[in-house]
Amino acid sequence: MVFRMTAKKRTLLGDVARAAGVSTASVSRVLNGAPHVSERLREKVEAAVERLGYVPDGTARALASRHVGAIGALVPTLDNPIFSAMIDSLERRLKHHDCRLLIATYHYNLDDELEALRTLLQQGIDGAVLIGHDHRPAALALLRQYALPYLSCWHSEEDPDWPSIGFDNAAPARRLAEHLLELGHRRIAVVTAPTVGNDRARARLRGFRDALDDAGVALPIDRIVTVDYGIEEGAYALQLLMGLDPAPTAILCGNDTLAFGVMLAAQKAGIRMPEELSVTGFDDLPQARFMVPPLTTVAAPAGDIGRRVADALAARIHRQPALHCQVIEAPLVLRGSTAAPPSDQ
Amino acid sequence: MVFRMTAKKRTLLGDVARAAGVSTASVSRVLNGAPHVSERLREKVEAAVERLGYVPDGTARALASRHVGAIGALVPTLDNPIFSAMIDSLERRLKHHDCRLLIATYHYNLDDELEALRTLLQQGIDGAVLIGHDHRPAALALLRQYALPYLSCWHSEEDPDWPSIGFDNAAPARRLAEHLLELGHRRIAVVTAPTVGNDRARARLRGFRDALDDAGVALPIDRIVTVDYGIEEGAYALQLLMGLDPAPTAILCGNDTLAFGVMLAAQKAGIRMPEELSVTGFDDLPQARFMVPPLTTVAAPAGDIGRRVADALAARIHRQPALHCQVIEAPLVLRGSTAAPPSDQ
DNA sequence: AGTCGACTTGTAAGCGCTTACAAATCGATC
DNA sequence: GATCGATTTGTAAGCGCTTACAAGTCGACT
Incomplete structure (x- = not known):
């Protein structure tokens, strides 16, 4: 027996x-x-x-049904809290659609993004979400070839090739700059992340520049500092800018983290904010309102984007109608880090 | 043609x-x-x-070879930067092992963790990593049943059932408390995250308590405030503690985010730090050293854990030998937020 | 009672790849 | 040159599920 x-x-x-x-x-x-x-x-x-x-068995089911029950998310980095907040809400919402989440990061290298996309597609996903509007053309071709639902987010470009869910990066940036102009600032500087392959950074920079241009205020090249994303980098940028003569009275930062760095360095240098220096951010991270002074910034709707992406991708996967383009409001949040420039200017 | x-x-x-x-x-x-x-x-x-x-085709390969080329990570939340930092490094390192990452969050609900684990296993993964040592017994049974490599991290419990990679949460907590005692503090309060299902929070609390006990310093129940993770919650905790009479001269916080909240609220309340109040955190988030004053805390080796988890899991998946238990140092970082208590105490 | 259509259920052919096993090839040895 | 072992390649049977299609069931209608 x-x-x-x-x-x-x-x-x-x-x-x-x-x-x-x-x-x-x-x-x-x-x-x-x-x-x-x-x-x-x-x-x-x-x-x-x-x-x-x-x-x-999920793998057998996937092979037979041609549905794996997971989507892929390609994000520049999870080290930026604004992206991890978005991913967190995306993952939570995906559960409601009985869908798992595969994550890949590419650290702002579009070639790595393409490679990661290729890997995810080969791995097997039912849909994909990418950040921003800048991608290698091959990425689009690949998504088309696999005939998969996909979405880009975090921007508001209307592109027939790219369904999207996001917000206008340029307009709020412009309004931040206008806010500074209204306060009386004329020597305004900008700290931006590298704009290559980063349409969001580019759009924000454009918003800043347009406002200044329209007001007839110059933005000389040495008042634009490009640094990588990070607090240290923001601190370094402040050093550079304060070395200028005359120094700027206000600094527009490409995101909150850079602003944090700028503010820290300013504090260390004994520069009083907002009396001697106004600073703005972009994202409205939780810490922003707790800075000293609280940071004037723009609220990026990270959680909302995550949820909407989950819903939209799920809809497309189930062949239900979905909006091609969703634009969400990204409101200005005026706080204490901006004020009129010193009167002796 | x-x-x-x-x-x-x-x-x-x-x-x-x-x-x-x-x-x-x-x-x-x-x-x-x-x-x-x-x-x-x-x-x-x-x-x-x-x-x-x-x-x-990844799905066909997975079915035939019984290898999907992905692992699952179960994390409480991505909203805490310390976890997203760990996940970021984990994912980067996994690429070197030609392995993808599936993420699931459970927001500190162990039943949800179990459910998420079940889902991931069914989906198909080659290995799993969980945070901490507190889990439903069924989770272990499930992992055993699937005969999958798995790992817990972020703690240093030696458990034959649970291979682990992490650090001692109690010891550095104890040293923080001792640091305050050495500075002369006697009225010390604690702000902790809920300890149910969270061994890390429990270990840290135990470290605090042991130090005070050994020094013969009382830790009355009203000097222990339990709040959810978050800046707001930290701010609320400070309010409670400062309502005590006499008020504490130092506050040990379960993590940096709570400490940020405490410091913010203290600043708003016009309490000078560290002269009137000392504050400590735990994690050493990037912002910690930029607080005013810079936060005394413990550096949680998030990036290191992520990399080691990737390597260890990959090793186990390929049936190579791997340490059962890796304990990493989590050094104290003494900064400006701690000092001697007011002399009139 | 016979027929039709709508609803249920079963049969069996894949889904695209891996891998045990068998077969073939190739030197090197005696 | 026959023999043996080691190496290389091919054959074909799955991996565990889904789903097109066929078959069966059932009630209603003529």
Whole structure:
């Protein structure tokens, strides 16, 4: 007599079918909530599933159904809290759609983004979401080739090729600059992240510049500092800018983290804010309102974007209609870090 | 001339085999770098792959090989930068092992963690990493049942059931408290995250308490405030503590974010730090050293953990030996937020 | 009672790849 | 030159599920 005490094989769908006295197709139908299944069949199958503790195999299901039950997200980095906030809400919302999340980061290198996309597609995903509007053309080709639902977010470009969910980066940036102009600033500097392959940074810079141009205020090249994303880098930027003669009375930062760095360095240098120097950010990270002084910035709707992306991608995956383009408001948040320039200017 | 403009089926492995004039097994072998493949065969196959632009199908490969090429990470939340830093480094390192990352969050609800684990296992992963040592017993059973490599991290408990990579949460907490005692503090308060299902919070609290106990300094119940993770919550905790009579001269916070909240609220309340109030954190987020005053805290080795988890899990997946338990140093970072208590105490 | 259509269920052919096993090839040895 | 072992390649049977299609069931209608 041969006992298979060794290979205690997992219970398979076929085992359930046998136990319930039905066909494998019926079990599959019950499991997937297919239509045209009698109540009696359903109960029999569910009882058998329960009794045997059956759990379907995701990989087999994926191969047979051509649906893996996961989407891929390509983000520049998770080190920026604004992106991790977005990913957090995206993942939470995806659960409601019975969908998992694969993450890949590319640290602002578009070639790495393309490579990561290729990898995710090969791995198997039902949809993809990318950040921003700047991508290698091959990325679009790849998404098309796989005929997968996809989305870009965090921007508001209307592009027939790229469904999107995001906000206008330029307009609020412009309004920040106008706010400074209204306060009386004329020597305004900008600290920006590298704009290559980063349309958001570019749009914000454009917003700043347009406002100054329209007001007839110059933005000489040495008042634009480009640094990588980071607090240290912001601190370094302040040093550079304060070395100018005359020094700027206000600094527009490409995001909150840079602003934090700028403010820190200013504090260390004994520069009083906002009396001697106004600073603005972009993102409205939780810390922004707790800075000293609280940071004037723009609220990026990270959580909202995450949820909407989940819903929109799920809709597209299930072949339901979805808006091609969703633009969300990104409101100005005026706080204490901006004020009129020193009167002796 | 006939263009196949209609049913342009994807190129499959079989197509490559035919084009190269070899068997499907050979193509598979070349693709997977199997041993015993002649140079000539390899070249033929690689040429065909290149020519046809063949890309293997991840789902089919997963089903046939029982390897999906991805691991799952279960984290409480990505909203805490310390976790997103860890995930960021984990994902980067996983790339070196040709492995993708599936993320699930459970927002400190262990039942949700279990459920998320179940989902990930069903989805198909080659390994799993969980945060901390507190989990539902069913989680362990599930991992065992799937016979998958797994790891817990962010703690230093030696548990034969749980391979781990992390740091001692209690010891540095204890040293923070001792640091305050040495400075002369006697009325010390604690702000902690809820300890249910959170061994890290519990360990830190225990470290605080042990130090005070050993010094014969009381820690009355009303000097322990339990709040959820968040800046707002830290601010609220400060309000409570400053309502005490006498008020504490120092506050030990369960993590940096709570400390940020405490410091903010103190600043708003006009309490000078560190002269009137000392504050400590735990994590050493980038912002910590930029607070005013800079925050005394403990540096949680998030990046290091992420990398080591990637390496260890990859090793286990490939059946290579791996340490059961790795304990990393989490050094104290003494900064300006701690000083001697007011002399009139 | 016979027929039709709507609804249920079963049969079996894949999904695209891996891999055990068998077969073939190739030197080197005696 | 026959023999043996080691290496290389091919054959074909899955991996566990889904789903097109066929078959069966059932009630209503003529």
